[in-house]
Amino acid sequence: MTGSETPRGASVVVIGGGVTGLSAAWWLAREGVDVLVLDKGIVGWEASGRNGGGCSHYQSPLFAEEQRLWPMMDELLGYPTEHQSHKIIFGINQKQVDYYKYIAATIRGHGHRVDDLTGDDIRRLVPLAGPNALGGLYAHTGGQANPQRTVQAYAWALQDHGGRILQHTPVIGFERIGGAVTGVVTTRGVIGCDHVLVAAGPQGGQLMSLLDVDMPMAPARAEMVVTEPCEIMPLRAVDGNGLYGRQTARGNLAYGGGPHEWIDEVEPDGPKARPTTPLVRNLAARVAGLFPKAAHLRVIRSWAGVIETTPDGRPILDRLKDPGNVTVATMSGVGFGLSPASGHALRDLIIDGTCSFADISKLGLDRFAGLEPDWRQRKGWFTEASKEFNDHAALAG
């Protein structure tokens, strides 16, 4: 969609063409709802297309729906997501193995089969594993998909159902009448709407402040490394050794983990930069530690994404009371895998006012009422730049 004229309004305007907003828009469009997705840049461009691709979120109330939907997503969307079911996590030291047992117990608690793996089991199932593989789990659930292909699949699928996408269109304000938002102010003019979904990632907090709603979040930068392709393992959703990630359908090893960097603010048009750091060396060593038989593979790139995190690290999925036609969403940095289910939940909140398939009442915005204004500082979630300021203030105080 191009041109300079102001685009026509929509029943539901989704602000943010990340994986959560795209999925919600797809759920709406496939029911015939007139939906328009606005993005500051290109759909799926930020963390939605820059993540580990994991689909195994046993901690989430959306876990069951995540597991129900993923095996059907290629067919439902009409485009490939490269989803593969099942997941192996294994450790190379006892501490890791012990913690992975806790994860196994949690997944079993949802009624899924999880097998304990010995070192020999791992070497049999994971051709790249080596003599240091100590123990782990095989979950007959979960899995992985290709984030980049999946975000575009949502975008195309929602367009196939008559939904619209407007890229390179930052939102700069809202028009309100009474207790409702009547229009979204963009760089291309005001777009009328009956309902607004704000699913704008790290920009969500700033957008909600335009509606006098406090949506606390802190952006940060996290990094991954990618190797050249190698022989495909029977199950590609394998991680451990303090890493998350996967072997891609092409055969590359793509893994992340380790320290992140908090950043002050993300500009309305997106992060100024997504730099990587010498952490690539630590990530490479951890990948080689997990897969000793892959140590000869060449690292061909590293990359960073910027994600937002809420004060408790949990999602916010909420339909507001005021304005009553606004729904907000952040998956707090863990959104890709859950996207089939989060989109469904958001569709329910927007259309029915409540989620039909899971209790998500603990993910409301009101849990942050009374949050201290300096919560980021209290948690130590500040940047080097703001640290100097704080140090100065502390010394002066």
Added chain:
Amino acid sequence: MSADGHLPNDRFSQVGRHPAPQKRYDLVVVGAGEAGVKAATEAAAAGRSVLLVDEHPLDPGLIGLDVPYLFGGRATAAVQTPSRLMEHVFAARPALEAAVEAGVELELGVSCWGLYVNGPNLQTLASPVIGLADLDRAWMVGFDAAVIATGARDLVLGFPGWDQPGVVGARGFAALTDLYDAFAGRRVVILGTGELALATAETARARGIEVVALVEALATAQGDPARLAALGAPVLLQTVPVKATGGIDGVEQLTLRSLADGSEQTLACDTVVMALGLVPQIELLDAAGAKIVRQADRGGFVPQVAADGQTSLTGVKALGEVTGVDGADTAYGLAWMQALMAATPGDTMICQCEDVTRADLLDLRPPRYLGEPSTQMRRQSLARLAEDGPVNQDQIKRLTRACMGPCQARRCREQTAMAMAIGTDTALGAIPLAGYRAPVRPLPLKVIGETAESPDLTNNWDVWFGIPDQWIPYAAIGTDEEPDHWAYIAANKYL
């Protein structure tokens, strides 16, 4: 608040986690070409500590991957033993001796794979560093000032059969002849008639390599007529290669087609040298976040530099061809690409690493290992995607995998951008640069990996952000079980 008045920092953040480099220099120079050696020598003569690194002689694995030049499988076995080539490289660059005498610390056979400087969204480096590597290990070096003098690489455009041994770039040819004395060909056809093609032909002549012909897609020869005439080789105008064929050792003949009358001729040769343009090697600078601009008449994307070479990165200068190549007009390369796309079929390979053809690119076809495209997928195309907004090469590479392979898109980045421009009727300059990423040399995990992870990092390593609340099972939130989960996760999660 801690005793020294600091607010406590998130122990899982990168603050304080980047190890200090083992060595530092007043100046680090990357690239021992003319510009780099001059900068290094002058600084050393002025009493500064200077490290000059150059990746030649290269890791033979990189030569096989066509990194950084299109070597096209035409190197002799001599390149398999880089240590024996050290003297060749030193001898080929006489100014190096004076540099060493002036006090420059010289490291040959050492590649620079990363440049890290604090900037937007990166504030945790204690000091600027570069990442270096040889065949066996990688290490970091700190610097006050850096000069990036990484030169230029080959512009590579595909035609049927270019993905076999024997199709090399002008820079690949020059490195194999002048730097390594390890060129395996005897009869070359040169694509192009400009200065680069002339220099290539003259080098070949001087070394007793037969120049079979020079081929020009345009109607006029580009280079100095007198020097062209002196070569005595046929100059075939309005002509493009339509097929290179050969055997197990690669190219044996090249079929050419006249754009004027459609007639074809086949020339016997073992090597086709692409001398169609040069591309500034900006990868270190782009990956580090330097401001990049486009200069269409100087090779395309280049760092924005002041008169003294200062880039937008504090302490980092760029000198020499990395700042742009005089005469490297991207319009010339684009004209060639247009001619090649018109004369050769869509199944011509564009990305060798990922097996992507030009037609795949224009159809946005997912990779073949995903099977036959769905009905919906078949309706999509690059032209249709362009209706949603300006096309972006980084987006296209994720969908088609063109430019995603181990050569780090040195063989396909520019021709992919050109095909996108031609396929969507967009100006080439409107296609954004496909971003470069560190490591800008593909290095094995065991080489680039920091095997000695510090205890400090190990003790504060988390798979994600180290927030216990994030991983408490939803059902337990707000119940009596929540504190136990929290305590267990906080005590055991960090691996």
